[in-house]
Amino acid sequence: MTNPRGRFGTHGGQYIPETLMNAVIELEKAYDRYKNDPDFCAELEQLLNEYAGRPSRLYFAEKMTRDLGGARIYLKREDLNHTGAHKINNVLGQALLARKMGKTRLIAETGAGQHGVATATAAALMGMECVVFMGEEDTRRQALNVYRMRLLGAEVVPVTTGTATLKDAVSEAMREWTKRIDDTHYCLGSVMGPHPFPTIVRDLQAVISREIRAQILAKEGRLPDAVIACVGGGSNAIGSFYHFLNDPGVRLIGCEAAGRGIHTAETAATISTGRLGIFHGMKSYFCQDEFGQIAPVYSISAGLDYPGVGPEHAWLHDCGRAEYVAVTDEEAVCAFEYLSRTEGIIPAIESAHAIAYAQKLAPSLSPEQIIVITVSGRGDKDCAAIARYRGEDLHE
Amino acid sequence: MSRIAKAFENGKAFVAFLTCGDPDLETTEACVLQAAENGADLIELGIPFSDPTAEGPVIQGANLRALRGGVTTDRIFESAQRLRKATETAMVFMTYANVVFSYGAERFIRRCREIGMDGLILPDLPFEEKEEFAPLCRKYGIALISLIAPTSEDRIGMIAREAEGFLYIVSSLGVTGTRSEITTDIGAMVHIVRKNTSIPCAVGFGISTPAQARQMTRFADGAIVGSAIVRIIEQYGREAPPLVGAYVRRMKASLSEPGIEETHP
Numbered sequence: 001m002t003n004p005r006g007r008f009g010t011h012g013g014q015y016i017p018e019t020l021m022n023a024v025i026e027l028e029k030a031y032d033r034y035k036n037d038p039d040f041c042a043e044l045e046q047l048l049n050e051y052a053g054r055p056s057r058l059y060f061a062e063k064m065t066r067d068l069g070g071a072r073i074y075l076k077r078e079d080l081n082h083t084g085a086h087k088i089n090n091v092l093g094q095a096l097l098a099r100k101m102g103k104t105r106l107i108a109e110t111g112a113g114q115h116g117v118a119t120a121t122a123a124a125l126m127g128m129e130c131v132v133f134m135g136e137e138d139t140r141r142q143a144l145n146v147y148r149m150r151l152l153g154a155e156v157v158p159v160t161t162g163t164a165t166l167k168d169a170v171s172e173a174m175r176e177w178t179k180r181i182d183d184t185h186y187c188l189g190s191v192m193g194p195h196p197f198p199t200i201v202r203d204l205q206a207v208i209s210r211e212i213r214a215q216i217l218a219k220e221g222r223l224p225d226a227v228i229a230c231v232g233g234g235s236n237a238i239g240s241f242y243h244f245l246n247d248p249g250v251r252l253i254g255c256e257a258a259g260r261g262i263h264t265a266e267t268a269a270t271i272s273t274g275r276l277g278i279f280h281g282m283k284s285y286f287c288q289d290e291f292g293q294i295a296p297v298y299s300i301s302a303g304l305d306y307p308g309v310g311p312e313h314a315w316l317h318d319c320g321r322a323e324y325v326a327v328t329d330e331e332a333v334c335a336f337e338y339l340s341r342t343e344g345i346i347p348a349i350e351s352a353h354a355i356a357y358a359q360k361l362a363p364s365l366s367p368e369q370i371i372v373i374t375v376s377g378r379g380d381k382d383c384a385a386i387a388r389y390r391g392e393d394l395h396e
Numbered sequence: 397m398s399r400i401a402k403a404f405e406n407g408k409a410f411v412a413f414l415t416c417g418d419p420d421l422e423t424t425e426a427c428v429l430q431a432a433e434n435g436a437d438l439i440e441l442g443i444p445f446s447d448p449t450a451e452g453p454v455i456q457g458a459n460l461r462a463l464r465g466g467v468t469t470d471r472i473f474e475s476a477q478r479l480r481k482a483t484e485t486a487m488v489f490m491t492y493a494n495v496v497f498s499y500g501a502e503r504f505i506r507r508c509r510e511i512g513m514d515g516l517i518l519p520d521l522p523f524e525e526k527e528e529f530a531p532l533c534r535k536y537g538i539a540l541i542s543l544i545a546p547t548s549e550d551r552i553g554m555i556a557r558e559a560e561g562f563l564y565i566v567s568s569l570g571v572t573g574t575r576s577e578i579t580t581d582i583g584a585m586v587h588i589v590r591k592n593t594s595i596p597c598a599v600g601f602g603i604s605t606p607a608q609a610r611q612m613t614r615f616a617d618g619a620i621v622g623s624a625i626v627r628i629i630e631q632y633g634r635e636a637p638p639l640v641g642a643y644v645r646r647m648k649a650s651l652s653e654p655g656i657e658e659t660h661p
Contacts, residue, residue: 005524015493015520017450018555019545019566161456162447171449178450179570181547278493278520278528279447291469292498293446 006195009318011311014194016281019178027185028196030101035203040096047092048207051125052082054089056208058215058372064342064362071225071365073358076212076374078236079347085377086205086236087118091187093204095122098185105129105184109173111138111166111232112303112350113145114377115189120154122187130154133172135165138302145381163296166232166306170280190233191310194281198310205239212372213243220370226251226361229374230353231324232268232304234313236376241322251323253361254313255353257299258326266298269326270309271317279307284314300329300389303350303377331356333389336379348377349386399486399514400539400561403437404596408651409618410609411598412625412644413440413490415458417467419633421475427629430641432485435648437618438562438598440517443472443491450519452573454623457630469499473507480512488515488541488561496529505532515539515561523555533560544589545569546580556592563589563597565616573623575602578612586615606650613651621647 006012014024034040048054057077065073078086095106106123108130110116116132123130132149136158139146149156162168170193177186191198191205209227216224227244229237231254244250256269267273270285277286279294287295287307299305316322327335332349335356340346347355351374358373365371379386387394403409412431416424428439444459444467451459476487489508496504496518508516516538521528526540533540539561544552546569556563565585567578582599589597599612600620609619628643629636 014522014524016522017519017545017566018522018543018551019547019569021522021524021545021551022547022549161453162460167447171447174449175452175571181569276497278497280449281520283497286494288494288498290498292494292496293463294494 006199008312008315011282011284011314012195012198013283014281015278015283016194017178023177023181024194024196026101030097031196031200034097034100040100044093044096047096048089052088052092053080054207055211056080058212058219060219061343067342068359068362070362070367071369071371072367073362074216074224074370074372075345076208076240076372078208079345079351079375079378083114083118083121084380085114085118085348086208086239087115087189088121089207089239090189090201090204090235091115091118091122094185094187094200095126095128098187099126099128101185103183103185106187107131107133107173107176107184108187108189109166109169110134110189111169111305112301112348113138113142113149113381114303116154116156117145117148117152119187120149120152123154124152131157131176133157133159133169133176135163135169136160137164138166141302141385142381166302167294174280190235191238191312192233192280192282192308198282198312201235202238202242202312205235206242208236208239208374209241209243212240216370216372223247223250224370224372225249225365226253226371228253228255228354228358228371230255230304230350230376231309231313232257232306232350233308234310236374238310238312240374245321252316252321253357254322254324255327255357256324257301257304257353258328259298259300261328262326268297268299268305268307270307271313271324272326274307282311284311285309300332300385301349301353303348304353325357327353327356333386335359336382336386345375346379346383347375348379349382351376399484400438403486404562404617406437408613409437409596409598410435410644410648410651411438411440411600411618411620412436413442413620413622414629415442415444415455415462415626416472416475417444417462417465418458418626418629419461420465421467421471423629423634423636425475425479426637427640428479429482430637431644432483434641434645436485436644438486438488440488440490440620440622441472441476443469443489443495445492445495448492450571452571452623454626454630455572458626469495473511476513477511486514488517488539489513490517493518493520493528501529502532505529505536505538508538509536513538515541517541517564519543523551544585552585552588553592556589559593559595562595562618563593564620565597565599567599567601567603567612572601574604578602578608582612583615606647609647610650610653619651
């Protein structure tokens with residue numbers, strides 16, 4: 001490898017226009033300076049604990065465990081964070097870093113709207129300007145989140161290019177960043193894009209596995225046998241996996257969105273159906289045609305409806321440390337309903353992909369074994385869309 | 397002398413960009429030949445990409461129209477091969493890294509050589525990542541064109557020293573597309589370039605009028621125009637070739653006229 005910058009095996013890198021190079025170099029320098037700075041870390045921890053409500057609970061799902069009749073199931077309740085998802089962990093860190101860098105404006109992409117809401121929240125808290133790019137299709141699927149962002153003082157720009165979903169929102173946010181760099185930080189929402197974003201976002205989300213580790217040791221006196229999380233770009237999954245990477249006894253399982261199935265064109269399961277490519281600043285796996293045109297992917301979940309996957313996941317797949325499975329819309333919707341009825345917890349439709357796979361895995365394990373599922377977000381935002389999926393005429 | 401070097405021998409160079417296959421390859425070829433006959437010194441052939449992150453709305457639109465029309469990398473190679481038989485004007489491909497990577501970098505770059513292309517511009521391949529393709533480009537004699545931007549600052553020297561073919565100076569922040577005003581100090585950028593390399597430099601992004609082209613070439617060796625040409629093609633479709641020719645003739649002529657600055661000091 002001639003250029004080790006931000007590489008995970010062959011994946012990662014910095015495939016971006018020259019216009020942005022000094023911006024990402026400046027970001028990397030600032031991050032290296034502050035990531036171990038005691039004042040910065042104390043300030044971030046204060047925000048995470050007092051404002052976002054960390055640590056999030058590790059909840060023993062007793063009814064689900066009994067019902068599935070296999071492994072003991074714990075739910076990592078990222079849905080209980082302020083703004084309702086894990087996205088706030090990353091955003092508070094990046095917003096704080098941006099402020100240290102003298103930036104006064106945050107821009108972001110969003111799919112389901114959770115990252116946009118989190119960014120708008122941090123911007124409101126820190127007195128920063130905020131612009132969120134969201135695919136027009138997603139502004140319809142997630143109308144409530146659009147309102148929340150506006151309520152928080154952010155400008156929401158509907159993106160009409162391409163498939164008008166998450167990938168187009170990322171493209172548009174990147175374009176906006178090349179227009180205005182001086183006062184603007186691009187608050188990327190997942191472990192993707194050019195170096196140093198995959199590393200920064202991973203480090204900020206690693207709080208999830210740091211807590212799981214301590215909590216499960218306190219409750220069970222041992223590490224889990226499997227950790228399961230959904231994967232779009234992959235930030236809650238990498239956050240859930242990170243502190244178990246060196247524990248080979250812990251299976252790490254990422255659940256991709258298969259949409260209508262991995263043998264149809266209407267899928268967003270990148271690792272199952274994509275191949276190696278270069279897009280959105282990184283080398284990784286992408287859903288694409290034979291000439292490298294990025295495929296118009298599909299999932300019922302706006303947050304997983306992305307044709308790529310973070311470079312560290314691509315590498316964890318290559319080296320076999322993590323397993324990636326595909327979960328269909330129908331399976332995810334059933335899991336959404338199942339967790340609601342069984343535990344009284346309505347998960348985000350994204351997180352429901354992880355629940356669905358756990359429903360398959362748990363019965364095959366013994367009652368001594370332990371599964372941790374990360375519930376990355378709450379499902380209120382999805383209720384209208386799932387009702388419509390089930391044929392109810394419900395509109396927000 | 398290479399065709400790219402020759403392109404900068406005829407006064408200030410006029411570089412024309414077109415998106416291949418918008419609205420169809422036959423029209424693209426006719427536009428290229430019209431541009432070449434009317435004074436374009438170098439042609440950038442855009443291979444469309446589904447998600448062109450460095451482009452503004454005009455060229456994004458052309459990319460999507462071309463892809464919807466069914467154009468593929470293979471069909472563009474055939475088209476460029478026909479063009480090479482008809483003209484000796486320098487031609488480079490401009491596309492995105494994934495189009496080359498996905499085709500197989502060596503297969504793509506060898507094919508460029510076989511059909512007589514002169515260079516390759518990839519806006520999402522900065523200096524730090526150019527080794528992805530640079531060794532193959534050297535092997536097959538294809539100039540991998542480097543870009544510098546108004547934000548490059550301390551990077552200009554490093555990029556210029558390793559630049560090949562010509563250096564593409566991005567005139568302003570943001571994406572491609574016409575602008576009413578370009579305020580970047582191009583002279584200062586060119587000054588650093590000259591200290592580090594003898595290869596020519598051309599300015600692109602935002603140029604559409606003769607006055608802007610003249611202004612940009614006060615210091616640089618050429619002006620690159622994309623969106624303004626693509627817009628003519630968008631508007632006139634298959635009727636566009638003679639209009640593209642007339643536009644190129646006017647722009648090239650303006651580059652050899654004395655500028656306003658010189659006549660009215």
